[in-house]
Amino acid sequence: MKKIAVLGSTGSIGTQTLDVVSMHPGLYQVEGLAAGANTSLLLEQAQHYRPKKVSVATKELAEQIREQLPPGTELYWGDEGLIEVAAGTEADTVVTAVMGSMGLPSTLAAIEAGKQIGLANKETLVTAGHIVTEKARKKGVKLLPIDSEHSAIFQCLNGERMQDVAGITLTASGGSFRDLTREQLKDVTVEQALQHPNWSMGAKITIDSATMVNKGLEVIEAHWLFGLSYDQIRVLLHPESIIHSFVEFKDTSIIAQLGNPDMRVPIQYALTYPDRMVSPAKPLSLAEAGSLHFREMDYERFPCLRLAFECGKMGGTAPTAFNAANEVAVARFLRGEISFLAIEDIIARVLDRHHNTVNPDLPAIEACDHEVRATAAVL
Numbered sequence: 001m002k003k004i005a006v007l008g009s010t011g012s013i014g015t016q017t018l019d020v021v022s023m024h025p026g027l028y029q030v031e032g033l034a035a036g037a038n039t040s041l042l043l044e045q046a047q048h049y050r051p052k053k054v055s056v057a058t059k060e061l062a063e064q065i066r067e068q069l070p071p072g073t074e075l076y077w078g079d080e081g082l083i084e085v086a087a088g089t090e091a092d093t094v095v096t097a098v099m100g101s102m103g104l105p106s107t108l109a110a111i112e113a114g115k116q117i118g119l120a121n122k123e124t125l126v127t128a129g130h131i132v133t134e135k136a137r138k139k140g141v142k143l144l145p146i147d148s149e150h151s152a153i154f155q156c157l158n159g160e161r162m163q164d165v166a167g168i169t170l171t172a173s174g175g176s177f178r179d180l181t182r183e184q185l186k187d188v189t190v191e192q193a194l195q196h197p198n199w200s201m202g203a204k205i206t207i208d209s210a211t212m213v214n215k216g217l218e219v220i221e222a223h224w225l226f227g228l229s230y231d232q233i234r235v236l237l238h239p240e241s242i243i244h245s246f247v248e249f250k251d252t253s254i255i256a257q258l259g260n261p262d263m264r265v266p267i268q269y270a271l272t273y274p275d276r277m278v279s280p281a282k283p284l285s286l287a288e289a290g291s292l293h294f295r296e297m298d299y300e301r302f303p304c305l306r307l308a309f310e311c312g313k314m315g316g317t318a319p320t321a322f323n324a325a326n327e328v329a330v331a332r333f334l335r336g337e338i339s340f341l342a343i344e345d346i347i348a349r350v351l352d353r354h355h356n357t358v359n360p361d362l363p364a365i366e367a368c369d370h371e372v373r374a375t376a377a378v379l
């Protein structure tokens with residue numbers, strides 16, 4: 001029996017992780033669940049999976065649910081509660097599925113406690129990749145990718161030697177506004193931006209997909225997960241999201257991973273690795289798919305992808321600034337405060353002002369994150 005904890009259990013990845021658990025009765029014991037504000041769903045999950053520890057975003061929310069939890073469930077809240085669920089249970093694997101760089105302290109705590117990480121929370125690797133990967137290396141902890149592209153690359157690299165790899169290509173769907181010109185982007189609404197063509201995901205990542213920030217974050221995530229230089233990482237527009245990504249080897253051979261877009265496949269692979277088990281996903285029929293399409297990325301159309309490559313190559317606190325500016329800008333867009341194109345504008349203006357700190361330690365990263373958030377909130 002594998003013991004797991006899920007951070008962000010009420011979200012898109014969190015609920016699909018629990019779907020995978022339910023698919024394999026007797027295989028997983030859920031030791032801990034951490035949610036934000038969706039207490040009714042957390043209570044249902046607690047009744048069903050009987051975790052030993054649960055956490056919610058605030059003390060007030062915790063008090064509201066205290067009496068409704070199954071007897072014996074330990075209840076926590078806030079940043080410390082998230083860390084308690086990440087590091088303070090008997091789980092051997094922690095699925096990190098909260099949104100944003102707020103996931104960093106709990107991910108570090110889980111690694112420090114020797115837990116394997118099923119990593120969905122890409123912002124953590126973007127903001128502090130050198131710290132997270134170094135801690136994982138020291139602790140002998142695996143960072144098992146859940147992000148579909150990175151799971152694909154991870155699967156393609158299985159049994160291969162890194163010195164044989166020429167490069168990798170991350171595929172990008174193009175998001176909700178793939179075929180719109182920049183002129184047409186001026187008037188798009190939040191509702192339209194939330195309509196991803198292929199994936200049903202949380203709001204923030206769906207917007208990131210439309211701005212191509214998601215692919216930018218994924219480029220930096222891939223750099224840290226696979227130890228590749230930025231010149232070895234490419235992005236290709238692939239509207240169908242069927243080829244999830246591929247690796248090109250020195251001899252020109254290409255190995256790709258394919259499947260219908262269904263996050264339960266990469267989630268399950270991270271939980272069962274190196275084994276494979278049956279999945280509820282619909283098997284891919286290439287005959288049914290008919291044809292697959294590809295386009296070079298247009299960096300004028302998607303300037304955030306260019307900015308992400310630049311920040312990744314620059315290193316230091318540049319990726320932290322890129323990520324924090326984006327998190328604030330997306331939250332403002334979702335609240336209806338700014339236009340879609342203002343997201344890009346805020347990121348670019350934050351980066352223009354940014355003074356890069358080389359090889360930042362954790363306090364320097366936290367300081368940069370704080371400072372950028374304050375700036376991006378009023379730009």
Ligand SMILES: NC(=O)C1=CN([C@@H]2O[C@H](COP(=O)(O)OP(=O)(O)OC[C@H]3O[C@@H](n4cnc5c(N)ncnc54)[C@H](OP(=O)(O)O)[C@@H]3O)[C@@H](O)[C@H]2O)C=CC1
Nearest residue numbers: 008010011012013035036037038057098120121122201202
């Ligand atoms: N969705 C997807 O298909 C994919 C997602 N990812 C990555 O996975 C991560 C999660 O994405 P997604 O599932 O879409 O996001 P969602 O917005 O759907 O879920 C976020 C989760 O975080 C929880 N949360 C919010 N605040 C807190 C807090 N203070 N303490 C504890 N938990 C909190 C939310 O709780 P509540 O709802 O209760 O407030 C929710 O459970 C992101 O980093 C994303 O980039 C990567 C690849 C694919």
Ligand SMILES: CC(=O)[C@@H](O)[C@H](O)COP(=O)(O)O
Nearest residue numbers: 147148172173174175209214
């Ligand atoms: C499912 C997943 O991994 C998302 O990160 C997905 O990649 C979003 O799709 P695009 O960013 O390619 O639109």
Ligand SMILES: [Mn+2]
Nearest residue numbers: 147148149218
């Ligand atoms: Mn992805």
